[in-house]
Amino acid sequence: xIISLVNQKGGTGKTxxxxxxxxxIAEKGYKTLLIDADPxxxxxxWQAISNNNAFTVVRHPKxxxxxxxxxxxxxxxxxxxxxxxxxxxxxxxxxLCTNLAIVPVGxxxxxxxxxxxIITLMRESRTHNRKLRGKLLISKKIVGTTxxxxxxxxxx
Numbered sequence: 001x002i003i004s005l006v007n008q009k010g011g012t013g014k015t016x017x018x019x020x021x022x023x024x025i026a027e028k029g030y031k032t033l034l035i036d037a038d039p040x041x042x043x044x045x046w047q048a049i050s051n052n053n054a055f056t057v058v059r060h061p062k063x064x065x066x067x068x069x070x071x072x073x074x075x076x077x078x079x080x081x082x083x084x085x086x087x088x089x090x091x092x093x094x095x096l097c098t099n100l101a102i103v104p105v106g107x108x109x110x111x112x113x114x115x116x117x118i119i120t121l122m123r124e125s126r127t128h129n130r131k132l133r134g135k136l137l138i139s140k141k142i143v144g145t146t147x148x149x150x151x152x153x154x155x156x
Contacts, residue, residue: 002069002079004098008118010085012104012111013139015042018082025078026054033076035060037094038084063089066096066129087121095125098132104139112136 003021005014018034026032032055036043039061047057060072061084073079083094095101101122105111115136122134 001077001100002073002081002098003100003102004081004083004094005104006083006091006094006101006118006122007103007105007115008085008087008091009111009114012085012106014038014085014104015046015082017102017104017137017139018080019043019046022055022057022078022080023052025080030078031076032056032078032080033058033073035072035079035081037061037065037081037090040084043082061090063093065090065093067093069097087117091118092121092125095122095132096129098129101132101134102137103134104137107138 005018005021007014015038022032022034034043034055034057036057036059041059041061043057044059046052056076058072065072065081081094081098083091103115103118103122105115119134122132126132
């Protein structure tokens, strides 16, 4: 199973969610690989200072995921990919081999609307990857705020 965190915007929480998701999956007993596909390399930097032993982190910021995915993932049952911001060639390639694409968005209509391009890219990718499913994930929501309560309307 390959789960990717994608969004055209930076600062949406992709890396934080990817790290936490990989940890939770590994804690369930699955051999887990986190692929840091963001040229910024934040997941790999985190691993260098965290003493992480729960899962493996590798760097692969290249646009050849769909061609080399089996070589990169090896024997791992669960793979989490921390994608770079944008809808460029790396994100396109990631979506061609992903089972579940999670799009973290901030709790405002503007953040959701700004995800339009990545959602379009996901729809286009499904013509080549029928297994691809996508979900929006509201991140950084503050409970009890007007903005938080109004988010359902923006999602529709």
